[in-house]
Amino acid sequence: MNPYPVNTNLPASKSPLAWATVGNGILFTAQIPIGAEGKVVEGGIEPQIIQTLANLKHTLESAGSRVSDLTQVVIYVTDREHLATVNRVYADFVSEPFPNRAAIIVSGFSREEMLVEILAYAVVPSPTGSYPY
Numbered sequence: 001m002n003p004y005p006v007n008t009n010l011p012a013s014k015s016p017l018a019w020a021t022v023g024n025g026i027l028f029t030a031q032i033p034i035g036a037e038g039k040v041v042e043g044g045i046e047p048q049i050i051q052t053l054a055n056l057k058h059t060l061e062s063a064g065s066r067v068s069d070l071t072q073v074v075i076y077v078t079d080r081e082h083l084a085t086v087n088r089v090y091a092d093f094v095s096e097p098f099p100n101r102a103a104i105i106v107s108g109f110s111r112e113e114m115l116v117e118i119l120a121y122a123v124v125p126s127p128t129g130s131y132p133y
Contacts, residue, residue: 002023003021003022003023004021004022004023005018005019005020005021006018006019006020006021006022006027006029006059006062006063007062008020008058008059008062009062010034010055010058010059011034011035011036011037011038012038015110019031019055019059020059020062020063022063022124025123025124025126026071026121026122026123026124027059027060027063027065027069027120027121027122027123027124028121029056029059029119029120029121029122030117030118030119030120031052031053031055031056031059031117031118031120032052032055032109032111032114032116032117032118033047033048033049033051033052033055033114033115033116034051034055035051040111040113040114042113044115045077045079045082045085045086045115045116046085046089048114048115048116049082049085049086049089049090049116050089052116052117052118053089053090053093053118056118056120057093060122063122063124064124064125065122065123065124065125067093067094067095068095069122069123069124069125070094070099070120070121070122071099071100071121071122071123072099072100072101072120072121073094073099073100073101073102073118073119073120073121074101074102074103074104074118074119074120075090075101075102075103075104075116075117075118076103076104076105076106076109076116076117076118076119077103077104077105077106077115077116078105078106078107078108078109078114078115078116079105079115080105082115082116083103086103086116099120099122
């Protein structure tokens with residue numbers, strides 16, 4: 001199956017990208033803490049991880065998937081100290097069986113005010129509701 005973009009209705013990016021694509025029944029997405037007005041949310045790591053996870057959930061649903069369909073999540077943060085907050089908020093977002101996950105500390109992102117970014121993969125059911133496995 002050829003890859004196709006997912007219509008998320010998230011704010012348009014100035015970069016040449018799609019917020020999410022699906023190929024061979026797998027959703028590929030990277031999410032950032034951007035609000036509906038197209039700006040990075042303020043207030044530190046907690047509102048940023050909440051917004052990023054909200055964007056991820058919205059993207060999953062836009063693709064016909066759900067949080068329980070996540071297979072792998074990679075969380076990038078700019079400070080090791082953010083991990084406690086990220087883990088607390090993330091624990092309320094997912095449930096067992098948990099997706100595979102990694103957390104990586106980075107020196108920064110393309111938008112200086114960003115503290116977190118999430119890369120995620122999920123299974124997308126076919127239009128009949130079955131999974132490709």
